[in-house]
Amino acid sequence: MRRGIEYCPVTAGVEAVGDRWTLLVLRELLLGSDRFNDIHRGVPGIGRSLLSARLRRMRAHGLVTRVPDPDGRPAYRLTPAGAALEPLVRELGDWARRWALGDPTREQLDAGWLLWRLRQFVLRERLPGRRVVVEFTLSLPGAPDDHAWLVLSPGGDVSACRRHPGYDVDVWVAADLAELHRVVAGTATLAAARRSGRVRLAGEPDLAAAFPGWFAWRASEDRSE
Structure with a gap:
């Protein structure tokens, strides 16, 4: 070279x-x-x-x-x-x-990219020993809600889906799209986003409680969840 x-x-x-x-x-x-x-x-x-x-x-x-x-x-x-x-x-x-990062612009808010990044953050060794389906409802002012799914399978296989995967949903995540971008980028914490109501979790209680610990969040406050 x-x-x-x-x-x-x-x-x-x-x-x-x-x-x-x-x-x-x-x-x-x-x-x-x-x-x-x-x-x-x-x-x-x-x-x-x-x-x-x-x-x-x-x-x-x-x-x-x-x-x-x-x-x-x-x-x-x-x-x-x-x-x-x-x-x-x-x-x-x-x-x-x-x-250098600042807040995301509207042009940077991409639900498909966000879900792909979340898929990459999954800590497979922490997943439960059964298939779990997580549905995301992502909101953006002036636009219809967007929906996406993660399918977390035994053995560590993780699929990011833009169409309903055909399985029953176990955990629901309702989030402001911009805020979830901040959480994934590490400029905001999941814990703070939940306290503010910009990210909400629901579903089977044990799975919803375990959800934060399934991901390698970038912000330090969330790394111990």
Whole structure:
């Protein structure tokens, strides 16, 4: 690969990861996406050809490998060098939450993207030993309510659905769409959102009480729930 003109570690680091799309692809890989379509779904705005180019570039820099999964389909895996970038990605997010993020604009409020991110946050080892269906009713002023579902299955399979999955619902989450974006981004806590009434939980009492502990929330107040 072409090297920078300076013999400097910062220059070398920027050469490897210092563009917007590479860092966002790294984020998706760190969150567990390893299929091309899943990575693409988690990075709104990137074209498929550009994503292919970024993955090739990351492979050339030794950040990613492409391997067959157990079914013989191509999957992308972080190398030790790529995985070692996790603290950098997390610190960048922490910095942005403090200094750069602000409130979401209306154009950034995307129920499909939000549900996909929640799917990635699921702590599979904490799920109950039975299938649980969570229905989200997401409200936005001036717009009809939006509905989405998470299906949390035994064995850790998690599906994000924009159509009713056909199973009985166990937990209902009614939320202000903007507030739930803030919770997922870590600029607000789930506990505070519930106290304000912007997020409400209902359903089977034991499951509704356990719901906050099923996710790796970014805000510190929620990490112990």
